[in-house]
Amino acid sequence: MLITLMSGPLKDSYNRPIRDLRVSLTDRCNFRCFYCLPHGEPPMAAKEQMLSYEEIEYVCGIFVELGIEKIRLTGGEPMMRRDIEQIIFKLSQLREPPERPHPAGGSRTSCAPGLRDLALTTNGYFLPHRAHSLKEAGLDRITISLDSLKRDVFKQMTGVDVLDRVLEGIAAAKEAGLDPIKINAVIVRGHNEDEVSDFASFAREHDVKMRFIEFMPLDSGHDWSREDVVSGREIRQRIEARFPLAPLDVVRGSDTSRRYGFADGAPGEIGIIAPVTEPFCGACSRIRLTADGQIRTCLFSTVEHSLRDVIRDGSSRSETIDFIESVVMKKEPRHYINDPGFITPSRTMSFIGG
Ligand code: SAM
Numbered sequence: 001m002l003i004t005l006m007s008g009p010l011k012d013s014y015n016r017p018i019r020d021l022r023v024s025l026t027d028r029c030n031f032r033c034f035y036c037l038p039h040g041e042p043p044m045a046a047k048e049q050m051l052s053y054e055e056i057e058y059v060c061g062i063f064v065e066l067g068i069e070k071i072r073l074t075g076g077e078p079m080m081r082r083d084i085e086q087i088i089f090k091l092s093q094l095r096e097p098p099e100r101p102h103p104a105g106g107s108r109t110s111c112a113p114g115l116r117d118l119a120l121t122t123n124g125y126f127l128p129h130r131a132h133s134l135k136e137a138g139l140d141r142i143t144i145s146l147d148s149l150k151r152d153v154f155k156q157m158t159g160v161d162v163l164d165r166v167l168e169g170i171a172a173a174k175e176a177g178l179d180p181i182k183i184n185a186v187i188v189r190g191h192n193e194d195e196v197s198d199f200a201s202f203a204r205e206h207d208v209k210m211r212f213i214e215f216m217p218l219d220s221g222h223d224w225s226r227e228d229v230v231s232g233r234e235i236r237q238r239i240e241a242r243f244p245l246a247p248l249d250v251v252r253g254s255d256t257s258r259r260y261g262f263a264d265g266a267p268g269e270i271g272i273i274a275p276v277t278e279p280f281c282g283a284c285s286r287i288r289l290t291a292d293g294q295i296r297t298c299l300f301s302t303v304e305h306s307l308r309d310v311i312r313d314g315s316s317r318s319e320t321i322d323f324i325e326s327v328v329m330k331k332e333p334r335h336y337i338n339d340p341g342f343i344t345p346s347r348t349m350s351f352i353g354g
Pocket of ligand 1: 121145184216
């Protein structure tokens with residue numbers, strides 16, 4: 001008897017569907033954020049070790065057929081990669097529902113819906129001149145990092161004196177029609193916690209989604225300390241002292257943030273991402289692919305799995321799928337930041353792809 005298996009979404013061993021892939025396009029970054037890459041990159045890995053855009057397109061095609069619905073391009077600074085528009089264009093073609101046999105072949109059929117969401121996280125530096133080309137290439141939406149609204153604090157946190165240029169970049173992204181625009185701020189004690197409500201005011205004025213992120217132990221300087229973490233709870237209290245919030249009536253699902261609107265109905269939105277004080281691993285739907293082709297099943301993984309070696313050693317598509325499925329089964333149940341034996345990952349956020 002011929003049995004037809006419908007391939008559902010990728011699932012890990014805890015039955016969590018994996019629908020969200022973060023792809024780091026490069027380890028390089030033109031900023032020196034003290035909480036990420038304060039001393040710059042170590043000597044660059046050889047170019048041949050990085051995935052080419054054809055390889056990125058190939059593996060993302062497989063991931064989408066396996067049920068990935070959302071791809072976020074990140075880095076390093078992904079816009080330092082000159083072929084980023086080409087990559088976006090190729091990936092945007094994955095939106096078509098795949099009316100193909102199951103990629104593993106045989107009698108299986110794929111019921112993957114196709115890519116629904118193609119996003120980019122950037123520091124905004126290159127946006128004033130390139131926001132339009134990203135949109136034209138097929139990008140849906142964008143997240144821009146902005147850690148301070150004060151020039152001196154921005155410079156102190158990011159290592160570069162370019163606040164005005166990033167603000168211009170945000171305006172250019174808006175003008176290009178990238179929607180929604182999310183703004184990420186990592187809040188670190190003693191640096192920018194006093195700006196939390198100013199950021200909320202910025203969200204209202206510019207009608208953007210402001211997302212506050214707790215400082216995580218992913219800095220290359222290994223200077224993270226628990227005392228520097230401003231909790232999601234404190235962030236919310238600081239905002240509410242000035243602008244009362246109303247929780248948004250949205251299913252959180254695997255979303256990393258808790259979302260709020262302004263109680264007075266003003267435009268803009270607040271998202272609070274609190275992986276340290278309020279972990280959300282139980283609903284995690286994410287895996288990551290580093291610029292050199294390693295799959296990471298958690299931000300805090302201490303092991304990586306070389307998809308690059310698999311595709312370069314002549315493996316068939318079906319063997320590659322088996323590899324991906326087996327790696328996903330190894331996804332960690334949760335992160336261990338709050339456990340006494342926590343081991344900081346050897347690679348930092350800029351290499352993992354935030
Ligand atoms: N270069 C791009 C950018 O600046 O947005 C993309 C890569 S960056 C690693 C992605 C996000 O990770 C940024 O919003 C950044 O602020 C955040 N990030 C980096 N290190 C972090 C840390 N130690 N804790 C929390 N967030 C961090």
